[in-house]
Amino acid sequence: MTWHGWSDLIAMGGYARYVWGSFGAAALALVIEQLSLRARRRAAEQRP
């Protein structure tokens, strides 16, 4: 797209909730996976 400022990028031509919903869901999923991996690693490193 041609750059007309942040509001255009945020509006996504009227499809904001679908486009940002998709990228937001993906970002959230990866953050949750990383948190769970970190917790699992900490548990695995506890000395038996």
Place this chain on the structure above:
Amino acid sequence: MQISLTNHSPRTIHWLRYAAPQAFVPLADRLIPWLFSVAALLVIAGLYIGLLRAPTDFQQGDAYRIIFIHVPAAWLSMVIYVVMAFWSGVGLVLNTRLSAMMASALAPTGALFTFLALLTGALWGKPTWGAWWVWDARLTSELILLFLYIGFMALQAAIADPRRADRAGAVVALVGVVNVPVIYFSVQWWNTLHQGSSVSLRSAPTMATLMLQGMLIMTLALWAYAAGAVLQRLRAIVLERERHADWVQHYLGARV
């Protein structure tokens, strides 16, 4: 007399030695930060091209930009399954511990990207098709892929003996791999709602260069992320399963 199993020339790299869990874990420690750094740089580049530089689609407007997460996630969901089936097969035939653990480490990340492919597909379908979900061949076979991943994980979780769980999971992974070509060719075999491929191995892509670049960069970004996440999980699985081995005690002790 001393017998050495690693009596090789020091100049050549012996990749097979990383099949031993105690050699793999330090290797993973070194690889993971690199993979995540590469993933972060590629995500920034891919999002910049995909969300800012690539032109608006004349039919779908900006809704098409979901492609930059949807297609990479969908490709990855299939690639991870094939890799999981491959390591399951290797584990079954050669009875190598790390291969089976690799298959177990791949499943949750594969399921996650399958879920994301379905979710972003629904968010794309609503504005373009007018429906969140249809029982289209592509969508249905991708949903079956999600059930295969969940089935693999549930089966392994239900069997207490890890070596038996490895073998049972491997059978599911290998049987389910027939679903992957079904997903891939579904848009050709059944003429249903999901659009055909814009990128194929046999012909030039039918999309703008910037769109293609953004999609490929995001694909590489997700591959690097997935490789990092799978190695993290595999490292945890190795440490969990071998926690009583001397080398694990030594490894954990050396890090404190």
